[in-house]
Amino acid sequence: MEFIDIVLSISDGVLFGTTYALIGIGFTMIFGVMHKINLAYAATSIGGAYVSWAISTLVPLPAILVFLISAIAAGVIGWLVYLCCFRLVPLDTPLTTLLATVGMLIFIDEVVVHETDGMPQPYPAIFDDVFFEFGEFGLRGDLLFIFVLSFAAMLVLLYLLYRTRLGIATRAVAQQPMAAQLCGISIERTNASTFVITGMLGGLAGAMIGASVGVLSPLLTLPVTVKGLIVTVIGGLGSIPGAIIAGLMVGAFENLFLALRGVTERDMYVMLLLFLFLTFRPGGLFHRSALRD
Amino acid sequence: MLEVQDVVTAYGKIEALKGVTLRVGEGQITCLLGPNGAGKTTLMLTITGILKPRRGSVRFHDKDITGQAPGGIVRAGIALVPENRLVFPEMTVAENLRAGAYSRTGSAASEIANDMEAMYNRFPRLRERSTQMAGTLSGGEQQMLSVARALMARPKLLLMDEPSLGLAPMIVEEIFQIVRDLHKDGTSIFLVEQNAHMALQVAHHFYLLEQGRVTFDGTPGEMAEDEVIQRAYLGTRQTA
Ligand SMILES: Nc1ncnc2c1ncn2[C@@H]1O[C@H](COP(=O)(O)OP(=O)(O)O)[C@@H](O)[C@H]1O
Ligand SMILES: [Mg+2]
Numbered sequence: 246m247e248f249i250d251i252v253l254s255i256s257d258g259v260l261f262g263t264t265y266a267l268i269g270i271g272f273t274m275i276f277g278v279m280h281k282i283n284l285a286y287a288a289t290s291i292g293g294a295y296v297s298w299a300i301s302t303l304v305p306l307p308a309i310l311v312f313l314i315s316a317i318a319a320g321v322i323g324w325l326v327y328l329c330c331f332r333l334v335p336l337d338t339p340l341t342t343l344l345a346t347v348g349m350l351i352f353i354d355e356v357v358v359h360e361t362d363g364m365p366q367p368y369p370a371i372f373d374d375v376f377f378e379f380g381e382f383g384l385r386g387d388l389l390f391i392f393v394l395s396f397a398a399m400l401v402l403l404y405l406l407y408r409t410r411l412g413i414a415t416r417a418v419a420q421q422p423m424a425a426q427l428c429g430i431s432i433e434r435t436n437a438s439t440f441v442i443t444g445m446l447g448g449l450a451g452a453m454i455g456a457s458v459g460v461l462s463p464l465l466t467l468p469v470t471v472k473g474l475i476v477t478v479i480g481g482l483g484s485i486p487g488a489i490i491a492g493l494m495v496g497a498f499e500n501l502f503l504a505l506r507g508v509t510e511r512d513m514y515v516m517l518l519l520f521l522f523l524t525f526r527p528g529g530l531f532h533r534s535a536l537r538d
Numbered sequence: 539m540l541e542v543q544d545v546v547t548a549y550g551k552i553e554a555l556k557g558v559t560l561r562v563g564e565g566q567i568t569c570l571l572g573p574n575g576a577g578k579t580t581l582m583l584t585i586t587g588i589l590k591p592r593r594g595s596v597r598f599h600d601k602d603i604t605g606q607a608p609g610g611i612v613r614a615g616i617a618l619v620p621e622n623r624l625v626f627p628e629m630t631v632a633e634n635l636r637a638g639a640y641s642r643t644g645s646a647a648s649e650i651a652n653d654m655e656a657m658y659n660r661f662p663r664l665r666e667r668s669t670q671m672a673g674t675l676s677g678g679e680q681q682m683l684s685v686a687r688a689l690m691a692r693p694k695l696l697l698m699d700e701p702s703l704g705l706a707p708m709i710v711e712e713i714f715q716i717v718r719d720l721h722k723d724g725t726s727i728f729l730v731e732q733n734a735h736m737a738l739q740v741a742h743h744f745y746l747l748e749q750g751r752v753t754f755d756g757t758p759g760e761m762a763e764d765e766v767i768q769r770a771y772l773g774t775r776q777t778a
Contacts, residue, residue, distance in 0.1 A: 410640070417626050417637050424624040426588055427617070429609035429641030429691070 246504070249381045254504035255497045260388035261457060262496015263395030267450035268469060269476030269488030270402070271443035277419045277483040278439045281342050285326050285349035286447060287470035291463075292353045293319025293448030294455045298366055308369035308456070312394070315452035316445045322353070323444020327437050350466065357463045365462040368455035391453045398449055399489065405442070406485075415439060419483075468512070472499075475519045481529030490530060539564040539726055540585070540616070540695055545594035547577075547584045554580040556750035557594065562695065567717065567727045569741035571734055571771060577750045578730045579621050582699045586618045587611040598695070612641045617693035621700050621730075623684040627673030631664050634672050634683055638690030650690075657686040660719075678709035685716060689725075696720060699730045714740055734771035738762065 268287060275283045296318035297311045306314070330345035375386025406412040417425035418435040426432060454469065455461045476495050480487025495515060502514040522529065540562040547555040554577045562568045572578050583589040585596055587608040595604045603611055617638075626634050635657060639650045658665035661682045667675060672683055681701055688696060698717070702710040714736050721727055721740075731737040737744070744761045746754035754767060761767055 413629075413633060413637050414640065416629055416633075417640075420626045420628055421624050423588060424620060424626065424687075425637070426608040427586060427612065427620060427624075428637050428687070429612040430637070431607065431609055 250504060251501065252382065254500045256382075257385060257388055258497035258500025259493050260384070260392040260496070261500065262493040263392050263399075264450040264453050264457075264492075265472050265476050265495050266489045266492025267395055267398060267446045268473035269480055269492045270399070270485055271447045271450075272473050272477040273480060273483055273485060273488045274439055274443050276477070277485075278415060279331065279436055281331065281336075281339070282346070282474075283326065283330070283440075284343065284346040284470065285330065285353065286323075286346075286443070287451075287473050288350045288353035288466045289319050289322045289326055289444050290447030290451030291455075291461070291466045291469065292322045292357065292451075293317075293444070294368065294451035294461055295357050295360075295366075296322075297448075297452060298368055298455070298461055299360075301369070308371045311369055312371075312449060312452040312456070316448035319448025319451060320441045320445040323440040323447070324437060326444075327440035331436065331440075332433070350470065354463050354466055361463070363463065365460040365464075368452075368459065368461045370456040370459060373456075387457060391457060394449065394453065398446055402442070402446065402485075411438060472515070475515065477529075478519065479522050479529055481531035484529065484531035487529055487531035539599055540728065541595075541597040542581070542585065543595045543597070545581070545584060545596065546592045547580050547589050548592050549580075553592075554750055555584065555591070558747070558750070558752055559594075560745050560752055560755070562726060562728045563743065564726055565721075565724070566742040567721050567729060567740050568743045568745070569737045570728065570730045570745050570747055571732070571737065571754075571767075572730075572747035573732075573770075575749075576747045578747055579699055580750075581747070582618055582620075582697050582730065585611075585697065586616060609641060612691050612693070615692075615694035616697065617688040617691045617695075618697040619681075619684050619688045619699065619701055621703065623677075623680045625672040625675070625680050625683050625687070628671055630669050631672055631675070631683055632668045634687050635664075635690050638687035641691050653690055653692070657689065660716075661686055678705055678712070681705060681709070681713060682716075685713075689720075693725065695726045695728060697728045697730075700732060701729070702731065702733055702736065710736065734761075734767070 268290060271286050275281065293315040297315035300314055301311045326349055330349055331342055334341055334345045336342060370387050372386035372390045377384045377386065406415060414430045414435050417428065417430055418432055422432055454465065472495060476488055476491040479494065480491035498518055499511050499515050503511045542558055542560050545555050545558045546553055558581060570578055580589065584591050587606050590605050595602055597603065598614055598616060603614055626637060635654050639653065642650065663679055664683060664686060667679065672680065675683060701713050705713065717727060717729065717740055729737065729741065738758050741758060744754065744756055744758065745752055746767060754764060
């Protein structure tokens with residue numbers, strides 16, 4: 246294996262890693278605001294992508310519109326997950342909400358399997374016929390597009406969090422919920438909007454993951470859940486910059502080991518990375534909490 | 539202006555307030571004294587809607603606000619400077635103030651900017667630190683910020699839960715000066731305080747809360763005469 250192949254696999258991995266970063270941001274934001282883990286989050290993302298696929302089988306749509314529909318659909322699913330698992334279920338016992346989200350993860354998966362008979366479905370890609378060459382080095386057009394779109398989504402999120410009223414409310418609830426209430430901020434509404442916003446990010450990520458694989462399959466939810474959790478832990482629970490950096494790292498790492506060791510061994514090394522972090526830096530890259538960066 | 543009638547508030551089975559009745563007069567500084575664990579904070583949180591009373595009523599300007607959400611109560615004109623300040627540590631001083639104005643959906647941005655300017659004039663230290671994270675401020679500065687944040691809601695009644703707790707004597711002096719200034723500017727104040735000596739200098743009316751019940755209700759003069767209070771809070775009579 247040539248040096249340039251290693252560079253290429255890392256750069257492809259970094260580009261694709263932005264989708265993991267988005268998923269990680271979703272997990273980490275929900276944790277930051279509610280101090281709860283939402284295990285149904287990756288299922289929300291893939292569920293959104295499935296809705297957009299279903300709509301695209303009825304009406305032919307350009308791929309970019311399909312992505313957008315995925316984001317919107319996942320926002321709605323995110324809100325439903327909030328209602329079922331965090332609003333109607335009592336919040337004071339952590340295990341209750343955790344198990345509710347496990348149930349929701351399986352439920353969404355089952356709905357998908359039922360509706361598609363468990364068969365993978367084709368999902369449109371964008372710019373998969375474009376390739377940018379720089380001498381020996383090159384970048385895949387579809388991955389570059391994923392990278393740009395993910396970063397655009399992150400910028401919109403940061404604008405929302407740091408430049409708007411909704412952002413003040415979200416950070417206030419994350420940092421000091423009682424004082425937030427005293428300012429007149431509704432915790433329940435902030436929780437709900439966090440689920441909608443993270444749902445939309447997830448839907449976009451789900452669509453891009455589907456697009457890069459070329460198909461949607463119910464088999465995607467488990468690995469995306471696991472990668473999202475790993476990114477969240479490596480980044481530091483509650484840290485958005487941590488999730489971004491960890492997402493790119495995990496993307497690069499897994500693609501490198503895909504190139505070096507093949508697809509059947511790849512995820513073992515990602516797990517090793519997780520154990521290394523848990524052992525030597527259990528707080529993650531950014532050991533802080535609650536949207537505080 | 540505020541009437542608390544027979545309020546019972548409980549944490550699970552434990553009743554922290556066992557039927558509290560008191561009133562806060564318009565244009566007055568009313569002080570609530572009481573030992574640790576008496577239920578003072580519980581009363582503040584019940585008035586502001588964070589806790590729901592099991593029984594009894596809270597009326598403000600002759601309107602029943604019992605059990606309303608905190609947002610509705612702050613919009614009605616009651617703001618609380620909470621115990622331990624509770625600033626948003628990883629938001630800037632300016633953002634903390636903006637969060638304080640969150641409930642004012644009817645105010646124009648320029649009006650809120652004017653009020654922020656007024657806060658910076660009242661608390662010059664906050665202007666110096668306006669872009670700094672609130673968590674990096676000293677205890678005294680955080681208390682100023684917590685007061686300023688509550689004032690950003692433009693309350694008619696300001697509740698303050700032990701604002702001098704854990705602060706150096708000089709800062710405590712400053713806090714009480716602020717209480718006087720705010721009162722002079724027309725804000726009614728309901729102050730929780732353990733420092734009875736300081737409170738005697740500013741308050742118009744006193745309540746003593748013990749184990750969830752009001753056990754004294756009177757003017758500063760009456761309070762200074764009361765034997766029990768003298769012994770427990772003013773330390774004028776030494777017993778071995
Ligand atoms: N979150 C809580 N859960 C259970 N009990 C509480 C809680 N907060 C306060 N208490 C109890 O309620 C009583 C009154 O507390 P508090 O209102 O904080 O008193 P104070 O402010 O006068 O010191 C105390 O006995 C305290 O132990
Ligand atoms: Mg207290």
